[in-house]
Amino acid sequence: MKERPARPSVIVTRRLPAAVEARMADLFDASFNKEDKPLTRAELSDAMSACDVFVPTVTDTIYAGLIRGAGERLRLIANFGAGTDHLDLAAARQKGIVVTNTPGVLTEDTADLVMALILAVPRRLAEGEKVLRAGQWAGWAPTGLEGHSVTGKKLGILGMGRIGRAVAKRARACGLKIHYHNRERLPANVERRLGAKYWPDLDAMLAAIDVLTINAPYSRETHHMIDARRLKLMKSDAYLINAARGSIVDQEALIGALQTGTIAGAGLDVFPDEPNVDPRLLRLSNVVLLPHMGSATFEGRVGMGNKVIANIRAWVDGHRPPDQVLEGWA
Structure with a gap:
């Protein structure tokens, strides 16, 4: 098993609450989407090939081709959101990429x-x-x-x-x-x-x-x-x-x-x-x-961000992330 980096490279696809981004920047080598515009498929591909941990949201469709095309560096997809229907979980499983989400918060x-x-x-x-x-x-x-x-x-x-x-x-x-x-x-x-x-x-x-x-x-x-x-x-x-x-x-x-x-x-x-x-x-x-605002509260979005951070930290420490979507992976 490859050693997990103590300070992983993390790429986040959309702006998150300021408190969450500040904590991520303190704990990880984190990059954020400052313009907060949805990434194109090419931009998603580039991002997934350049990080250890990828943090998409429910609006990012992560096709099997994107997952298969990601480099060997990508080891964890820490989704910001409870739903995972936008992620090809089977492709992630085949590539050995751990997937987590943020259930319960919302x-x-x-x-x-x-x-x-x-x-x-x-x-x-x-x-x-x-x-x-x-x-x-x-x-x-x-x-x-x-x-x-x-x-x-x-x-x-x-x-x-x-x-x-x-x-x-x-x-x-x-x-x-x-x-x-x-x-x-x-x-x-x-x-x-x-x-x-x-x-x-x-x-x-x-x-x-x-x-x-x-x-x-x-x-x-x-x-x-x-x-x-x-x-x-x-x-x-x-x-x-x-x-x-x-x-x-x-x-x-x-x-x-x-x-x-x-x-x-x-x-x-x-x-x-x-x-x-x-x-x-x-x-x-x-x-x-309504414009998909069911989870749009300050408290909920910060709670989601904190779950993402907790999942990444558990993975870095070699533990099973608390919100791992698929069973049986180390």
């Missing part, structure tokens, strides 16, 4: 944003804000900007991991009834604590709920899991919330469902081709659109 922040969308979409909060800013508000009226109450409604949670459970806790406090679909059923005591009903059949759950929130990780299995067929199973006055990954939902089918009234509305924090947003979504009044 659970509460992301759940807060999901809950905000669950409230904002049925209550038409974004529409009201736009009317006010445009100078079109003529004063209170009995039928002005009527939305739907969420109290007593059925919330369906697709993916009951850390974030899904945190959403359930918040939603229950707001008077929603909790339903969920997951690969594995939660223990009975957790279900009781959350007041959650398990649906082994996703299709059956979709037909029964009033709001669907997607909190599942993205994978080949979840790609377009919510498609045209499943959107048609939902009630016409139901809402869809997605703060997980854009490609879990078939965007073309979703736009059609929103345009035709198949469902009542949607709240989206993620998109399949970020930062591009389909112009048809921008023209819809029954959609709340």
Whole structure:
């Protein structure tokens, strides 16, 4: 096994919080992207060939070719973010590159944003804000900007991991009834604590709920899991919330469902081709659109950075990093 450098060369693809960059600069031979512009594929390739530790973000797509083309020097990819669907993990495994991520840090922040969308979409909060800013508000009226109450409604949670459970806790406090679909059923005591009903059949759950929130990780299995067929199973006055990954939902089918009234509305924090947003979504009044800001808190981003640092330090010391993504590597 090659000896690990005491002060490794670390290249970070985007600007991180100042406190995190300062600590990295103190501990490692760190280089930062001062312009904070996404790196091109050629720039990613050059960076991966010039460091011991590479720190990408969830917006950097690290293809198998980039990993295979990286020099022998690259030993650790310390991802700034919990998701790893932008990394070719199989290629990293074949090349013996350790991959880490930053799980757990963003659970509460992301759940807060999901809950905000669950409230904002049925209550038409974004529409009201736009009317006010445009100078079109003529004063209170009995039928002005009527939305739907969420109290007593059925919330369906697709993916009951850390974030899904945190959403359930918040939603229950707001008077929603909790339903969920997951690969594995939660223990009975957790279900009781959350007041959650398990649906082994996703299709059956979709037909029964009033709001669907997607909190599942993205994978080949979840790609377009919510498609045209499943959107048609939902009630016409139901809402869809997605703060997980854009490609879990078939965007073309979703736009059609929103345009035709198949469902009542949607709240989206993620998109399949970020930062591009389909112009048809921008023209819809029954959609709340956010620029992938589920994790955008000062505390969360610093916490992510600290996890990256902890993973690098553990690797330098010859230990298994605490957030290593793939098992069985030294």
